[in-house]
Amino acid sequence: MTIPSPEADAPEPPRHIAIIMDGNGRWAKARGLPRVAGHQRGVDALRGVVEAGQEMGIDYLTLYAFSSENWKRPPTEVDDLMGLLRLYLRRELRDLHRNGVRIRFIGEWRRLAPDIVKLIEDAERTTSDNSGLTLVIAVNYGSHREIVEASRQIAVAVSDGSMSLDEIDETTFASHLHTDGIPDPDLVIRTSGEQRLSNFLLWQACYAELVFMDVLWPDFTKSSLEQAIDEYHHRERRYGATRS
Ligand code: IPE
Numbered sequence: 001m002t003i004p005s006p007e008a009d010a011p012e013p014p015r016h017i018a019i020i021m022d023g024n025g026r027w028a029k030a031r032g033l034p035r036v037a038g039h040q041r042g043v044d045a046l047r048g049v050v051e052a053g054q055e056m057g058i059d060y061l062t063l064y065a066f067s068s069e070n071w072k073r074p075p076t077e078v079d080d081l082m083g084l085l086r087l088y089l090r091r092e093l094r095d096l097h098r099n100g101v102r103i104r105f106i107g108e109w110r111r112l113a114p115d116i117v118k119l120i121e122d123a124e125r126t127t128s129d130n131s132g133l134t135l136v137i138a139v140n141y142g143s144h145r146e147i148v149e150a151s152r153q154i155a156v157a158v159s160d161g162s163m164s165l166d167e168i169d170e171t172t173f174a175s176h177l178h179t180d181g182i183p184d185p186d187l188v189i190r191t192s193g194e195q196r197l198s199n200f201l202l203w204q205a206c207y208a209e210l211v212f213m214d215v216l217w218p219d220f221t222k223s224s225l226e227q228a229i230d231e232y233h234h235r236e237r238r239y240g241a242t243r244s
Pocket residue numbers: 021022023024025026027065066067070081192217
């Protein structure tokens with residue numbers, strides 16, 4: 001007789017977790033440090049969460065790194081954030097690739113500085129055949145723009161005759177979003193106590209479970225992720241149906 005281990009009884013982790021990494025500025029302010037120090041520690045937390053996601057066997061991890069609205073911040077802070085993105089891609093690509101991570105970017109990242117665009121293209125190309133965790137990084141991402149752009153592409157296809165009106169359904173529409181080929185998130189986590197989506201995955205998070213946590217992003221650890229997953233396991237996902 002085999003006695004099942006506690007792990008064997010543990011429910012499957014969510015397939016796709018998306019995180020709104022918020023609170024870097026407040027973390028720095030509480031310590032009398034410049035905001036950039038919070039963003040630097042935020043990258044450390046990000047690294048830890050990617051490792052934890054791999055260990056837990058999560059298939060997709062999407063991280064909101066820079067929104068289409070974050071351009072409203074002072075230019076020095078925008079520069080700091082872009083600098084950290086550069087550094088992350090330069091320093092981490094080799095290890096991520098070695099660990100079998102597949103990297104995808106969503107958002108209008110092609111409008112970033114040319115050297116960052118090259119780093120992103122290189123990261124996506126290098127890791128495209130990997131079969132481990134898919135790490136989706138949202139940069140210059142905003143759902144409204146993504147949905148408008150999808151509508152525009154569909155309108156062009158209909159007007160040039162390559163698509164008929166009848167072909168427009170949820171599946172066709174989703175295939176024109178940046179997340180084409182990526183399953184919808186099961187769990188969306190936002191840190192820092194704010195309870196809003198800030199233009200993140202508005203279409204895709206249609207039936208996601210939302211978990212808002214008070215922890216500031218730089219303090220987010222593997223145990224915070226486990227806590228969010230535990231909360232997720234206590235939810236009943238009904239998708240509009242009655243209780244089973
Ligand atoms: C999240 O932290 C990082 C980004 C939005 C890029 P914030 O910089 O928003 O931190 P707070 O919300 O000001 O504390």
